Amino acid sequence: MDAHQFLVNSSLQFIEKASFTWQTPSNIALVKYWGKSEPQIPKNASISFTLNNCHTITTIEFEKIEKSDSVQFDMYFEGKKNEDFKPKIAKFFQRIAEYCPYIFEYKMIIHSQNSFPHSSGIASSASGLSAIAMCLTSLEQQLIPALNSDFVTKKASFLARLGSGSASRSIEGPLVVWGNHPEIEGSSDLFAVPFPHTIHSIFENYQDVILLVDKGEKQVSSTVGHELMHNHPFAENRFQQANENLTKLSKILQNGDIKNFINLVESEALTLHAMMLTSNPYFILMKPNTLEIIQKIWKYRSENQSNICFTLDAGANVHVLFPENEKQNVLQFIENELASFCHKNEYICDSVGFGAKKLENIKVR
Known part of the structure; x- marks a missing residue:
């Protein structure tokens, strides 16, 4: 069409x-x-x-x-x-x-x-x-x-x-x-x-808690960020990588390999921001609290054998992703350890729609 x-x-x-x-x-x-x-x-x-x-x-x-x-x-x-x-x-x-x-x-x-x-x-x-x-x-x-x-x-x-x-x-x-x-x-x-x-049952009703790290206007708009990819030295490799990752993710979503889901999704988020860091002009949309949250998620995942992970959009906020069967424990973790890194302790509980x-x-x- x-x-x-x-x-x-x-x-x-x-x-x-x-x-x-x-x-x-x-x-x-x-x-x-x-x-x-x-x-x-x-x-x-x-x-x-x-x-x-x-x-x-x-x-x-x-x-x-x-x-x-x-x-x-x-x-x-x-x-x-x-x-x-x-x-x-x-x-x-x-x-x-x-x-x-x-x-x-x-x-x-x-x-x-x-x-x-x-x-x-x-x-x-x-x-x-x-x-x-x-x-x-x-x-x-x-x-x-x-x-x-x-x-x-x-x-x-x-x-x-x-x-x-x-x-x-x-x-x-x-x-x-x-x-x-x-x-x-x-x-x-x-x-x-x-x-x-058909996706594996582990990914049904997946949870997303959005941690509102920064509520200010972004220093560089997404429109400008996209334009900076035109002359980006790593652009073509990035486009190829993304398409390859979609192939991998398609299989993961079907077979329920949640460990590889976590690895791929977090890598994609960090690669997005790596493109910003290596643009010319370069820019950083993550904030110090974004990094603090990521470190705490990694620590929690390791210590609790959890399947929690994060992703980022083109900004400082963190999307905390996890399967529904971990909802109670993860929400407690967010309230106890992550909310303090949010603007006025604000976050939004969401799920797949x-x-x-x-x-x-x-x-x-």
Whole structure:
């Protein structure tokens, strides 16, 4: 399937008003992507756990207008009009305009809220932009009733990707692959797909506690970080390594080899930050408390024969991953020994989820 498949080729049955509400999750990559080309094409495939509790709920109200030369929309976040978010969303609408020409025919009122504090240091672009994409494709289904649900899901991921690459992985769950990979059937650079194999029971309902080490704005944005991979001396080897790691992880997820899961996932996290350390200009997103937490996780794992491990996104926060059967002990360990390294002792308990949910008879205000 190429991008032309997502163009609107059918006549549209315009309606005067519509409103849709979607809840879409954040996600955490196990094999990372770092480096992309336009338009939002990853340099390597990635795989992520879809989260459950960390999500965005978005309502878009559509009202038919005379066709405009620009997209007409207002943005409200947590109940208040928000002009700061508008430029990013406007850029997103520009990118998707050829695939969603109907956005010039409607005034949109967007209401959005997160289940986690916006200032918590958790990237909300994945959940936020995937929610907008789901609302848009819901409208498209109304305008073209013949569309099937499988196509709509793919198009939502395709659109979300054009706003934020990782947003493509927030439509489905519990494990999602984005990027063309020879051993993942149906995988594509254009949209994300569910991991196609049956996973071992040890990885079902996997737990993720997000330790909020730093709630400040990152010194280097992910967009800039991705761009620095273009001339990175280790870039090509990294892209090859990531694709090889996805092959390994695919087998691990199926056979339940949790020790190798731990090794691969932690290595991927540290390699991501190694790319930042060796960029030019170079930068560090980890904080001293990030390293303290990692050391304590390693110590706990060794002393308790635990299967706890960590991963990192492009920031200082630590995702503590562990199987459900260790939940009670690990949560006690986090409260007793790790919470003090978090900003105001804050952390979020989460687990693997199953993707976007349409919310009926609910509107965000």
